[in-house]
Amino acid sequence: MAKSGTLNPDSGEGLDRKALRAIRQRFLLVNEGRLQRTRDALPERQQVVLELLPLLLHVNHPLLPGYVSHQTPSGIGRYRPDRDALRAAQKITRSFQYKREPNREPDLHSLFLMGSIGSIGHTVASDLDIWVCYRSNLDPEQVRELETKCQRISKWLAGLGVETHFFPMSPTRFMHGEAGDLSTEDCGSAQHFLLLDEFYRTAVLLAGRYPVWWLTPVEQEKTHERVAANLRDKRYIREDESIDFGGIPRIPAGEFVGAGMWQIYKGIDSPYKAVLKILLTELYAGEYPDVETISMEYKRRVYADQVDLDELDPYVMVYRRLEAFLRTRYEEERLELVRRCLYFKSAQHLSRPISASHRNWRRQLMERLVAEWGWDEATLRELDDRRNWKVTRVQKERRELVNNLTYSYRFLSQFAREVQSESTINSADMTLLGRKLYAAFERKADKIELINPGIAPDLSEDHLTFGCRGEVWMVWDHALGERDLGSTIPLKRSRNIVELVLWAHLNGLLAKSTAVTVHGGDTHMGLFEMQKLLESLRQQVAYPLPAAPQENFHRQPEQKLLIYYVNVGIDPLTEGDEDGLQRISDRTDALVYSELRENLALSVDEVLLNTWHEVYFRRYGDDDALIEALCDHVQCRLQDHGGPPPVSRVQCFSPSRGASIANRVRELFRDAAACFSGGDTVSAPRYLIDVGKSHYVIQIRDGKPAWSRHASLNELCQYLSEPQPAHSAIILDRYALLNSPLRTVCAAGQAGKIQVFFRRVAASEAEVYILDEHGSLFRYRAPAPSREALLMPLDRFIRSVQYRRRTVGEPGSGEEVTYHEIVFPDGGGPPTLARRYLPQDGAQAEHHAVQAIAEHGSGDQAEFTIFCNHEEFSPLEYGEELFQAVAARILSQRSNRERYPCYITDLDLTGAAGADENPRHYQTVHYLKQKHRLEQALFSALQKA
DSSP states (O other): OOOSSOOOOOSSSSOOHHHHHHHHHHHHHHHHHHHHHHHHHSOHHHHHHHHHHHHHHHOOOTTSTTOOOTTSOOOBTTOOOOHHHHHHHHHHOTTOOOOOOTTSOOSEEEEEEESSTTSTTOOTTOOEEEEEEEOTTOOHHHHHHHHHHHHHHHHHHHTTTOOEEEEEEOHHHHHTTOOOOOBTTBOTTSOSHHHHHHHHHHOEEEEEOEEGGGGSOGGGGGGHHHHHHHHHHTTSSOTTTEEOOOOOSOOOHHHHHHHHHHHHHHTTTOHHHHHHHHHHHHHHHHHTTSOOOHHHHHHHHHHTTOOOTTTTOHHHHHHHHHHHHHHHTTOHHHHHHHHHHHHHHHTOOTTSOOOGGGOOHHHHHHHHHHHHHTOOHHHHHHHHTGGGOOHHHHHHHHHHHHHHHHHHHHHHHHHHHHHTOOOSSOHHHHHHHHHHHHHHHOOOTTBOOOOOSSSOSOOOOSEEEEEEETTEEEEESSOOOGGGTTSSOOSEEESOHHHHHHHHHHTTOOOTTOEEEEEOTTSOOOHHHHHHHHHHHHHHSOSSOOOOOGGGGGSOOOEEEEEEEESTTOOTTHHHHHTTOOOOSSOOOTTSBTTTTBOOOOOEEEEEEETTOOEEEEEEOSTTHHHHHHHHHHHHHHTOOSSOOOEEEEEEOOTTTHHHHHHHHHHHHHHHHHHTTTOOSSSOOEEEEEETTEEEEEEEETTEEEEEEESSHHHHHHHHTSOOSSOOOEEEOTTTTTTOHHHHHHHTOOTTEEEEEEEEEETTEEEEEEEOTTOOEEEEEEEOSSHHHHHHHHHHHHHHHHHHHHHTTOTTOOOEEEEEEEEOOTTOSSOEEEEEOOOOSOTTTTSOOEEEEEEEOSTTOEEEEEEETTEEEOHHHHGGGHHHHHHHHHHHTSGGGOOOOOOOOEEEOGGGOOTTOOGGGOOHHHHHHHHHHHHHHHHHHHHHO
16 A cells, blocks of 8 residues: 555646555545444344345346346446355355356446445444446336336345335436435435535445546546546546546535425434534535535545544534534534434443443444533433433424524525525425425414424323313323312413313324323313223324325325314203203204204314324314304315315214214214315305204305304395305205295205295285295295285286396396295195196286386485386485375275285386496396385385375
8 A cells, every 4th residue: 555644646647646546545445444334333134235235236146136137237347246245145045156247248337335324323223325326328128127126125125124225326317417306215306416425425335436536636626527537538547447426516505405405304204313414504505605515524534544434434524514613603502402413313322331342433432422522421311311201301302403403494595595596406396395394393373283203202101181270271291180280380281172182192192001180170071081082083193193195295285184073071961951951852953952952062173184294173162163163174175176085074972962963963064065065166055054043054155165143034034035146056954944944945946947935824924935046035924815916916026027137138037937835734744835827817907007116316225216007106206205105096096995015016226226236137036125125115105094
């Protein structure tokens, strides 16, 4: 070997071959040292992996793991298996015989291990990242076969307990910046030169060509390609002995943002590892544009013959740089976090005694570092006890981790603005990363916060106490009596027990072995209901929550699971029972129960899991709780984006009628969702539900479900008479208005028709229901000495309205008009309809022709000119005495001056239309309402005349 000391071969004329050999030998010496450290870190059963990996990719043998076909790319340049590798292969299959193929061009250039391999951060549980470098002229089918072989080898190695990730890649295409798709093991478009920096400082050559980067001096990094070409052209190195991934002349500013986002993303599952890397990215960004990468520092040390493996350890080098960086900024708390990250990554438990024979180099190195940091035994014991950390300690650690990641993210975002550089991460990957970060760390109203992102393996408690004081629920991590609830600080508070239990479950506090005590205070929550709630959550919301599939983040989150818990901690029948009220009735609908018409579904707690695996909780607890929950449920269904509808479940653990309440609510939610599933939010139906003593109507308005409450049937009918922009059917819940004529009327409604329904309510009085062409319902009572006397004036009016609407161009104004009598069966039960037809013999001759013409009056009120048998009565002439004048004229033409009602036979509303109104949009119900108001005014005048 050449003499020690700093070597810097002149890459121009007169290259120093001896210096080049010495440099290459130093790198190979470091490489062999790291490879040996890797072997030492693996159990004896797994050490064979390092021997077999090159051989498995070098040959295609049908009985060796990973075999695909004889055409699969094989052969690693400059590799010859040693005896250990051949013996290991023959243990797998005795028939294996290695045959050299000296005249065959190798398809593979090199095999590298990279990452934590051979470093203080590599443990038995570490995975192996393997770069399989192939020649650039392989065709796509050959590349696919190579990828398949790598996958099969990886599966075989998993059986040995070794997790591997293969990255087949072409060095030529890598130099041109081609990146893979973003995945859990691939940084996608996020970085190139930063990835190359990591590769050069961590890679261990397992077989094949060494990187030509070793031989290009740090001072000539910016001209790496020219220097490397010069070395090959002048034959200082052979074409087939080195591999070129390119140099790191200057890292684009945008890579720091992309890499930072990537590392924060990795921090979702591995926060301690991510902190080190994102802080390194922050450090590099702070040095921009004159960045001294750690790979450059590594190369500089090797050139200076500083080849102490401990000081060249990739993790130690990163730590030394971060330590200096944070000390200059007086950020001691962040420095302590960095030290904890390195300590946890090393998996050395220094507080635990170990025999001299087991004190390996990693423990010795960590002991030296800890001594430098001044950590005492108490600190080491606390860190080594991380497996037993519980909520309070984990929450503190999480705050520091998330704060650190957030700080770095803001720094990098500000950096991007200052240098006015776009991130090298492409927009699709940026969107994907942003969504995953949002799902993992963003705090939102009603969202259940997950406090343990890979910090402690087990937060389960031996005993939890849930207690209620006033309106607040609390949970403690030990057993407490009811009198002691105020003696210690609880782990968490909430206004709702379901939210508190859900939080404890999703964060792992509630194991199956956890003993639970419940003090329900003024509620009816007891241990039985708590056990039922826990059982339900465990069955339906897994702990730990699995990672959401990658493809889910390519679109906005959608509801995946909806669980509704009704009456948690409430017994809806207890209060009435205590008052001695009897509920003996055949009315068993849980929403309108007994003759008291009680709503037994008093509260609803919603647990929502979406496709990003975020969990939300919402409490519905006021007088309209059920309807609010129902509207949100319908809204969930309206927001479906073509995927499968969310799974919906309803449960009720109330001791009184719990099962029937759950079934009724489940039925209601299913029916309502089906009612609005058509997706037409313009002509959406109106869904009518009876809850307690009130009637509720739900309709889609502006794309969202809106509801209204009505205390009486009259209020309800008034609401249903409102005009609709298009036909809107009135759909009744299966138990709403049972045996009511309104139910029969609404069920018979048809779009585009005017339907008149009537029933006698007294000897000479009838109740009339009219559904117009848009489904607006108009109800009134009228004298009915006979069917014809009731219907003929109405029919005459409807025909005149149709004529009026046609004259202003109202489309569809020639609707069919049908008449139906509502008939109640003698034996009771729901009424039926009988179609009725009007006579065609001019039976209206005895009625006066009364026409009303609307005009704009003073203010916002319309004024009407009335023509009675073609005699004009104008408001300009009669003013407030208009109706009295018309009534006097009508009475004068009646024999015996009888005061029976007078009917409007024709009505023109076009003159009353406001500036923002179009009379073309008037429905029949507009005319019916105005007709009714005018007739009431006339009848009142007739009575007084």
